[in-house]
Amino acid sequence: MAEEYSVPLLKKKYYKDCPGCKVDQMKELQQGIPFRELVSIWIVVLCTALPISSLFPFLYFMIRDFHIAEREEDIGSYAGYVGSAFMLGRALTSLLWGIFADRYGRKPVIIIGTISVVIFNTLFGLSVNFWMAVITRFLLGSMNGLLGPIKAYAVEIFRAEHQALALSSVSTSWGIGLVIGPALGGYLAQPAEKYPNVFSKDSLFGRFPYFLPCLIISLFALVVTIGAWWLPETLHKHDDIDISSDDSYDVLEAATHESNTKEIRETVEGRESTSLLKNWPLMSSIIVYSVLSLHDMAYSEIFSLWAVSPRKFGGLSYSTEDVGQVLAVTGFSLLVFQSSAYPYVERMLGPVMVARIASEQHQRGAANGIAMTAMSFFKAVGPAAGGALFSWSEKRQDASFLPGMQMVFFMLNVVQAIGMLMTFEPFLAQPRQC
Incomplete structure (x- = not known):
């Protein structure tokens, strides 16, 4: 009798040709942490x-070698455009790639992304002029x-107890990058x-x-692209459940799905407008996130330009090796702070308020798409605006108020202060508690 009761009363049905079902079957057999995945x-x-x-x-020296800047002080502006080009491209296509991943799978997006690095990063290194570098x-x-999509893939390929890992x-990988x-x-x-002694000038x-x-x-x-061909696809690709099927699990799941759908529909119809653009807790958190992202990219660009620029313009005259x-x-x-000190700070002070804001479940996909697009646009503005500010500051070395690079770092601190102030109420609104 004990053996009979140990067998599940309802066994989940897996579709033979569905890659997502194959992954679910694999997860059922997982023992311990799947280190390969x-x-x-x-x-x-x-x-x-x-x-x-x-x-x-090396961006400053690359722009200098293109001989596009009429004066040395203008190099920063052109460097800003090159630095912004990547994020501008990502901002324009993030939502489209998300839709593509939901329709055709995570694996094709991963492979296309790694192939793009092989092709376009190689061509960038071979750039012979400014426009080739930007394009x-x-x-x-x-x-x-x-x-x-790789974040969705990371959740789908692991059992629930390993998804946080x-x-x-x-x-962590992003930080190491x-x-x-x-x-x-x-x-x-x-x-x-x-x-x-290793590389000749010719x-x-x-x-x-x-x-x-x-x-x-x-x-x-x-190498990553070649290895990605063996990654399993996690997207489920099969028709909707057939209620007429004899499989008891399918019948129960279909009935439950119909009941839940009706309940969700009635709940949504009873709410006021669910437009994401009118969801101020969500939109305020996205704005704060975007402003801080702008500061992050602008600082990375400006610091590099400032470090390698000549001392006569207030720079440090560093080499590319020094900046690296x-x-x-x-x-x-x-990376060390995030993996060691941050968890203790978070436990003492609570989570960062931006990360604490969450949308309703039926809005999460669109909300993530909006956040990614907004963040990419702000990150695109950061290098362009930072490069223009850098060039302008180099031309005012004798100004009476914040001469030269002092103006650059003053403006960076202003943006950072604005971002910090925006984390307080009433701007950063708390979501309504049910």
């Missing part, structure tokens, strides 16, 4: 994170839409000047001094 997600995210920050240490960065951002691996990316760009740019890397770091990242992306070291140490410090 964890490493796969970690590597894919690292692949898409590296190109974002690798150009900052290749824009296309890289437009075609690389895997950040949102999977999402944390996404954040902020460490490795600038280091690669800083150490490997201009190799014929830094390592003349070689490929001598004629294209910013190609080597891009090539290393692209080769890594090529500083950015790598900064990224590593942030």
Whole structure:
């Protein structure tokens, strides 16, 4: 009798040709933490994170070598446009890639994203003029839409008890990309000047001094692309449940689904307008998130430009190697803080208010799409505005009020202060409690 009762009364039906069902079957057999899937997600995210920050240490010198700036003080403005191109492309296509992933699967988006790194990051390193650099960065951002789908994939490929670990691996890999990316760009740019015994000035890397770091990242992306073909798809691809089926699980699930659908419909009809744009707790949190994202990208761009610019303009005259070291140490410090000190601070002070705002369940997909698009647009504005501000500041070295770089860092602090003030009520509204 004991053996009879140990068998489930209702067994879930799996569809033979559905990849999502195959993943669900695999999860039922999982024992312990699935490290292979964890490493796969970690590597894919690292692949898409590296190109974002690798150009900052050498961007000033790249624009200088294009000879597009009439004066040296104008280099920052052109550098800002190149820095903004990636995020502008991502902002314009984030929602489309999310829809594509929901319709055709997460795996195609992942593979297309890694292939885009192979192609467009390589072409960026081979750029011979300003417009080629802008276009290749824009296309890289437009075609690389895997950040949102990879988070969904991380949840779907793991059992419930391991989903938090999977999402944390996404954040950790992104943080490590902020460490490795600038280091690669800083150490490997201009190799014929830094390592003349290895690279001659007449070689490929001598004629294209910013190609080597891009090539290393692209080769890594090529390996990731090949490995991604063996990733399992998690999207369910089968027709709706047939109530006439003899399977008892299907009958029960269909009946439950019909009941829940009716209840949800009645609840929604009884609410006032559910427009996301009228949901101020949601929109206020997105605005705060976007402002802080703008500051983050503007600071990354401006610091690199300031560090490598000549001392006569108030800069530090750093080499690309120096900038790569500083950015790598900064990224590593942030990674250490997030993994060690932050959990204790969060427990003492409570979670960050922006992360605390949540939408209703039926709005979460659209809300995430709006947040991703808004954040990308603000991150696109950051480098462009920062580069223009940087160039303007270099032209006012003798101003009586905040001369030179003082104005740049003053404006960065103003943006940061605005973002902090926006985290308080009444701007950042708390969601209504049920």
